[in-house]
Amino acid sequence: MIGGIRFDSVTVAYDGNVVLDALDLTVEPGEVMALLGPSGSGKTTALRAVAGFVRPASGRVFLGGQDVTDLPPYRRGIGMVVQQYALFPHMRVEENVAFGLKAQRGRTKVPKAEIRTRVAEALEMTGMAAYARRYPRELSGGQQQRVAIARALAIRPGVLLLDEPLSALDARLRSDMLAELARLHRELPDVSILYVTHDQVEALTLADRIAVMDRARLQACGTPRELYRAPANEFTASFVGNANLLPVTVGSGGGVVFGGGEIEVGTAGVAPGAKATLCVRPHLVGLGDGPNRLSGTVTEIQWRGSTHRLYVEVDGRRVIADLRELKAPPAHGDEVTLHFSPDDATLLAAGVGHG
Amino acid sequence: MAEVVRRLRVRRGWSRPRGGSRTSNTASRPWLAAVPPVALLAVLFLYPLALVVQQSLQPDTGGTSFQPYADVFASDAFREALWTTVWLAAGSTVGCLVLGFVLALVIAFVPFPGARAVARFIDVFLSFPTFLITLALLFVYGTVGMANGLWTDLTGAADGPFQFLTTPWGVLLAEITYFTPFVVRPLLAAFSQLDTAQLEAAGSLGARPVRIVRRVILPEALPALAAGGSLVLVLCLNEFGIVLFTGAKGVTTLPMLVHSKAILESDYPGACVVAVVNVLISVGLYGLYRVVSRRARA
Ligand SMILES: Nc1ncnc2c1ncn2[C@@H]1O[C@H](COP(=O)(O)OP(=O)(O)OP(=O)(O)O)[C@@H](O)[C@H]1O
Ligand SMILES: [Mg+2]
Numbered sequence: 108m109i110g111g112i113r114f115d116s117v118t119v120a121y122d123g124n125v126v127l128d129a130l131d132l133t134v135e136p137g138e139v140m141a142l143l144g145p146s147g148s149g150k151t152t153a154l155r156a157v158a159g160f161v162r163p164a165s166g167r168v169f170l171g172g173q174d175v176t177d178l179p180p181y182r183r184g185i186g187m188v189v190q191q192y193a194l195f196p197h198m199r200v201e202e203n204v205a206f207g208l209k210a211q212r213g214r215t216k217v218p219k220a221e222i223r224t225r226v227a228e229a230l231e232m233t234g235m236a237a238y239a240r241r242y243p244r245e246l247s248g249g250q251q252q253r254v255a256i257a258r259a260l261a262i263r264p265g266v267l268l269l270d271e272p273l274s275a276l277d278a279r280l281r282s283d284m285l286a287e288l289a290r291l292h293r294e295l296p297d298v299s300i301l302y303v304t305h306d307q308v309e310a311l312t313l314a315d316r317i318a319v320m321d322r323a324r325l326q327a328c329g330t331p332r333e334l335y336r337a338p339a340n341e342f343t344a345s346f347v348g349n350a351n352l353l354p355v356t357v358g359s360g361g362g363v364v365f366g367g368g369e370i371e372v373g374t375a376g377v378a379p380g381a382k383a384t385l386c387v388r389p390h391l392v393g394l395g396d397g398p399n400r401l402s403g404t405v406t407e408i409q410w411r412g413s414t415h416r417l418y419v420e421v422d423g424r425r426v427i428a429d430l431r432e433l434k435a436p437p438a439h440g441d442e443v444t445l446h447f448s449p450d451d452a453t454l455l456a457a458g459v460g461h462g
Numbered sequence: 463m464a465e466v467v468r469r470l471r472v473r474r475g476w477s478r479p480r481g482g483s484r485t486s487n488t489a490s491r492p493w494l495a496a497v498p499p500v501a502l503l504a505v506l507f508l509y510p511l512a513l514v515v516q517q518s519l520q521p522d523t524g525g526t527s528f529q530p531y532a533d534v535f536a537s538d539a540f541r542e543a544l545w546t547t548v549w550l551a552a553g554s555t556v557g558c559l560v561l562g563f564v565l566a567l568v569i570a571f572v573p574f575p576g577a578r579a580v581a582r583f584i585d586v587f588l589s590f591p592t593f594l595i596t597l598a599l600l601f602v603y604g605t606v607g608m609a610n611g612l613w614t615d616l617t618g619a620a621d622g623p624f625q626f627l628t629t630p631w632g633v634l635l636a637e638i639t640y641f642t643p644f645v646v647r648p649l650l651a652a653f654s655q656l657d658t659a660q661l662e663a664a665g666s667l668g669a670r671p672v673r674i675v676r677r678v679i680l681p682e683a684l685p686a687l688a689a690g691g692s693l694v695l696v697l698c699l700n701e702f703g704i705v706l707f708t709g710a711k712g713v714t715t716l717p718m719l720v721h722s723k724a725i726l727e728s729d730y731p732g733a734c735v736v737a738v739v740n741v742l743i744s745v746g747l748y749g750l751y752r753v754v755s756r757r758a759r760a
């Protein structure tokens with residue numbers, strides 16, 4: 108089956124309450140798209156619309172170019188893995204993995220011998236071959252997770268839907284599984300993956316592109332680098348990585364005014380006098396003199412092993428700087444000067460930051 | 463029970479500190495805690511049962527012998543009643559399991575308005591006396607019931623077409639109607655434990671609804687089916703009210719036979735023999751169920 112998912116203005120409402128608002132999004136064949144957003148933003152709902160478990164109030168869903176909006180789930184040929192794994196408790200691992208193959212009927216009916224080889228193949232791929240005869244209750248969380256993935260992959264879906272598949276695992280196992288998923292995707296280059304998460308590290312690590320959702324709406328969509336370097340709005344800036352968001356006024360001579368001082372930054376396309384928000388990543392802020400100076404008082408200092416995090420109050424605004432571990436860190440209440448390069452700052456449309 | 467006894471004892475010892483020595487005395491003999499429940503059982507249940515067994519061994523001619531057993535086992539009436547009882551109970555159980563499973567599936571998984579009300583009603587239904595449902599069936603399908611009345615009014619015929627209520631099939635229908643909720647109840651409890659994510663996973667893997675029911679829901683429901691089914695089977699074996707109230711003349715089950723022997727023929731030893739057989743079948747089936755369910759779990 109060919110991959111690729113397209114949401115065409117998909118709206119989902121529960122009892123008149125819109126939880127997905129006219130979503131337009133395309134996942135190319137072979138692409139990993141992360142759906143990133145806070146709790147309740149509609150990520151799972153979008154996924155369920157693809158799988159066929161919720162019916163959009165309006166809009167269409169396409170899989171591999173085919174309109175599947177009116178198809179029942181069992182005719183969509185999708186692999187799906189959810190947070191709680193949902194393995195069948197009374198079936199052994201191999202029976203769980205074979206379930207989808209045995210369910211195929213008509214033209215796609217799989218002969219017995221092939222079921223056996225494909226089950227073995229899926230278990231091999233997820234490193235679970237040694238556990239084929241176990242029951243799910245005899246496996247650890249990470250192993251159950253692998254079985255769930257093997258079960259979804261066994262039917263060779265064109266589209267794989269993953270709904271927070273790692274959230275039940277501890278931090279260590281999570282980063283292992285993340286690497287594992289990346290490897291799986293390299294082995295299955297044609298499969299489109301829609302990966303729901305509220306963990307930006309997972310999204311940044313795994314995804315070719317990230318779709319950022321907030322309050323039922325798509326806020327931004329782009330490569331991790333684009334979203335990180337040049338976020339489209341304040342929400343995206345603060346949700347993908349950390350961000351210092353400062354309210355500024357665009358000056359007349361190319362640059363912006365923050366508090367009392369001028370700051371040099373690209374202002375292309377913004378009229379002088381307009382209000383805007385300046386976005387600077389904490390790890391791109393330096394201590395000491397340089398271009399674009401910000402002077403203020405240290406309100407807090409945290410040592411984080413390889414870095415020091417400085418909280419500095421500048422003109423009533425809190426600015427965060429993540430600095431490589433300092434030999435002689437400033438103390439609470441010290442006056443310090445911070446700087447950042449004009450290239451490292453982005454100007455965003457004014458939002459809630461303006462008081 | 464033992465826990466309650468222990469607590470009571472502790473409280474008594476507390477209010478009368480000098481009773482301390484006695485408390486330690488009983489604590490060294492824990493089997494004493496078993497005395498009250500066993501005594502209660504003995505008075506309420508075992509003693510009457512023993513009386514029945516004793517009576518069954520004392521023929522009217524005097525003395526103690528197995529003669530009543532030989533007489534009863536040799537009679538056609540008994541063999542027929544035994545067969546009727548077993549097939550009615552087995553048939554009703556199968557009917558209840560099938561109907562109950564379908565009903566529970568619909569109530570639990572097909573969203574329709576009022577599903578909760580139906581589930582609530584089933585709880586109430588369990589508390590109805592057995593003759594009530596039989597009466598209801600009589601009103602609908604009885605010789606002078608609504609269905610036949612409608613038929614005779616419309617066609618002018620002397621009799622309606624629905625005469626099955628006084629046959630074994632009428633008893634079967636009444637028992638299935640009455641006992642199905644006893645299967646639905648545990649099934650609904652089991653279904654509420656079922657993870658809907660499992661059903662969705664099965665669906666997205668390409669399984670149609672029928673396959674999901676057979677391969678995912680049914681295996682999870684087996685313990686509930688076994689529990690409900692064995693309960694219904696034992697209840698049906700011992701059912702008296704339904705058989706009596708349908709007025710099915712030819713349908714004699716073991717409990718009916720006990721009744722007719724004891725009340726109508728004043729053959730007390732014979733009645734007791736039938737009662738003992740009835741109890742043995744119930745206990746035997748229960749034991750079988752325990753063995754099978756333990757095997758199934760292992
Ligand atoms: N079956 C339902 N009935 C009514 N409202 C629902 C239902 N399912 C979800 N919602 C609502 O839809 C909104 C979006 O839910 P959704 O599950 O898509 O969020 P999410 O982005 O996946 O959040 P999380 O990160 O917590 O999983 C929530 O406000 C939720 O309360
Ligand atoms: Mg979710």
